[in-house]
Amino acid sequence: MQWVPENKTFLYIVLALILFLAGYKLYQSRPIAREKAALPAVGDVTNLLSREMGIRQRHDELRRIVREWDACFLRGGPREAGLSLRKAVEAWAKDANLNYESTQMQGETGENIGLIIQGSADYGTVRRFLQRVESAPIAVSVVAIRIKADEGEKIVRYELKLEAPLLTTKGGAKNG
Amino acid sequence: MKRWKTGLSLNELGWGLVQLRRVGDEERFERVQRGEWRSDEAGARGTELKRIFLEHGVSSSVMVSVTVNATLLRTLDLPLVPEKDIAAVIRGSWEELRGFTEPLLAYEVLNRSDRLQVRVGAVERSELMAWMELLEIAGLEPSGIILQAQAVCGALFSTADPTLFLIMSHCLVETGIAIQGAPVFLRTIPWDKGNPEEIQQELSFTRHAWARQGGTPPQKILTIPEDLFSKEQVGIDAITTQNAPGCLEGNLLLMAAYGAVLQGNNGLFWCPVIPAAEKRKKRRTVMLAAACVALFTVGSLAFHRAHVKTMEAQTAWVQNNLPLYRELESLEAQDERMIAEISRRRRLWNERRFYSDTLARWQRVAPTETVLTQWIMEGSKVVEIAGRTPSISRLIEALGKDPLFKNLSLKGAVYHNPKGWDEFRLGGFLNEEVSR
Numbered sequence: 001m002q003w004v005p006e007n008k009t010f011l012y013i014v015l016a017l018i019l020f021l022a023g024y025k026l027y028q029s030r031p032i033a034r035e036k037a038a039l040p041a042v043g044d045v046t047n048l049l050s051r052e053m054g055i056r057q058r059h060d061e062l063r064r065i066v067r068e069w070d071a072c073f074l075r076g077g078p079r080e081a082g083l084s085l086r087k088a089v090e091a092w093a094k095d096a097n098l099n100y101e102s103t104q105m106q107g108e109t110g111e112n113i114g115l116i117i118q119g120s121a122d123y124g125t126v127r128r129f130l131q132r133v134e135s136a137p138i139a140v141s142v143v144a145i146r147i148k149a150d151e152g153e154k155i156v157r158y159e160l161k162l163e164a165p166l167l168t169t170k171g172g173a174k175n176g
Numbered sequence: 177m178k179r180w181k182t183g184l185s186l187n188e189l190g191w192g193l194v195q196l197r198r199v200g201d202e203e204r205f206e207r208v209q210r211g212e213w214r215s216d217e218a219g220a221r222g223t224e225l226k227r228i229f230l231e232h233g234v235s236s237s238v239m240v241s242v243t244v245n246a247t248l249l250r251t252l253d254l255p256l257v258p259e260k261d262i263a264a265v266i267r268g269s270w271e272e273l274r275g276f277t278e279p280l281l282a283y284e285v286l287n288r289s290d291r292l293q294v295r296v297g298a299v300e301r302s303e304l305m306a307w308m309e310l311l312e313i314a315g316l317e318p319s320g321i322i323l324q325a326q327a328v329c330g331a332l333f334s335t336a337d338p339t340l341f342l343i344m345s346h347c348l349v350e351t352g353i354a355i356q357g358a359p360v361f362l363r364t365i366p367w368d369k370g371n372p373e374e375i376q377q378e379l380s381f382t383r384h385a386w387a388r389q390g391g392t393p394p395q396k397i398l399t400i401p402e403d404l405f406s407k408e409q410v411g412i413d414a415i416t417t418q419n420a421p422g423c424l425e426g427n428l429l430l431m432a433a434y435g436a437v438l439q440g441n442n443g444l445f446w447c448p449v450i451p452a453a454e455k456r457k458k459r460r461t462v463m464l465a466a467a468c469v470a471l472f473t474v475g476s477l478a479f480h481r482a483h484v485k486t487m488e489a490q491t492a493w494v495q496n497n498l499p500l501y502r503e504l505e506s507l508e509a510q511d512e513r514m515i516a517e518i519s520r521r522r523r524l525w526n527e528r529r530f531y532s533d534t535l536a537r538w539q540r541v542a543p544t545e546t547v548l549t550q551w552i553m554e555g556s557k558v559v560e561i562a563g564r565t566p567s568i569s570r571l572i573e574a575l576g577k578d579p580l581f582k583n584l585s586l587k588g589a590v591y592h593n594p595k596g597w598d599e600f601r602l603g604g605f606l607n608e609e610v611s612r
Binding site: 039040044045048049051055056058059062063065066069072073127130131134139141142143144145146148149150161165167 | 497501505511
């Protein structure tokens, strides 16, 4: 195996390149170079400053949209949101005149908060309750529904599972 | 091509100046001037010349003709040698050079075939350098030096036939053979004006020397000035003066200056270097180089300084605007996060389910007498829909028409009870797109 070629031009070029790169790195490692590198380029600053008005307007508009969306979701962490959901369900049940036997919170540590409500009521009342939930201006859905009716009976056994997304999960940063 | 050409002739008595100006293809006399030296001292003569050139604004680049006491001009046949060796071969083979203390050679290659034919001129170095020093004092830059005889022959004489010429000036006789205006044989001798026999001897010598070289005997004889001797006095066949331009007044100095202009840097000429001038030229070159380096350095420094200043100004500006820049940068980063959050919330909002709508659609689709006993759904999955209907086939057909329910299918057997009802159990999935 021939490690050094007869024509050493290639070696000289490589050596020159290594020296050049070493010199360039040395040049870059100067304090002034480091200081300059920490600063943004003039073009970038000019570009950003020229768009200041647009950036601020866009930022305000986005914040307004985020605030609007805030009203559509349960606030706070799982516990706070769970409490809000429970209160909302109580209000909707009262509106729909729905009798319920039990409620059970679910998923207080996940991305969603859930609540299972069960009891006996006539079919129309259950439907009214569903409509009340679905027309609410917050992001709450009935994700599971179980209705059982005995033949000839007007009263049905129902079990509804409601779920609402959490904007702030446990241990996570608050968005927006 | 130069627009102006200047010729200067110098001899012991005075100087002649001729300047030609090119107008189209024609050259016109712009200045014809002559004068006698006011001093015998070389420095004063040089100063005088300098004043004249400065007064008239004449270019210092001139072709100069001079008179030199010790002169030889011959046409020699040499063996073929490289160009750089020609001077050495001439010095070695030309015996007549022995009469010179320090000969200064000039040569012109006429022919290079089997033999090397050169026209060679030799002058005494000290004499030529005396003229050069005068020119140096005058601040002139001679593009070449020729002998007075060369200049006069060039100015007056252009025939191809060999012509014997005799030029008599102050204490000096130049005699030789000229062909086509250029001397091919020349001798210069000191002359006492009162002794025509010497002239006769010299002419005779020239004839014989020319004959020895195998040259054709000259038919014409040119003497300048022609009124110094009668042809009987010098024993020549004819006295003939060629037609010179009238403005030259038949004057030897002016004719020599004119001849110098005509010859220019062609043919045979000397171009000696004065040590002082050479030193000055070297010094000028060094100074020019130093000036270039200094200019380059100053320019580079100025450029670098300007660059540094610009950079400093830019850095200061950036630093001044840095808080605002960082704030805007942060706002943009927040915007990106807000856009992602808005997108996420929109997605979550769109994932809401509407079971009441599903129930309403079931009531619209299913046959009127159908009774539900069980409705169990998890998400879009229909775990079980159970009930009874007068005709299961009508129910299936009706459900198939609604895209929401078309993926539902029967689970297990359908019981037909004694009262005429079909008891059914359905399972499957709601159409996800339709159910939202």
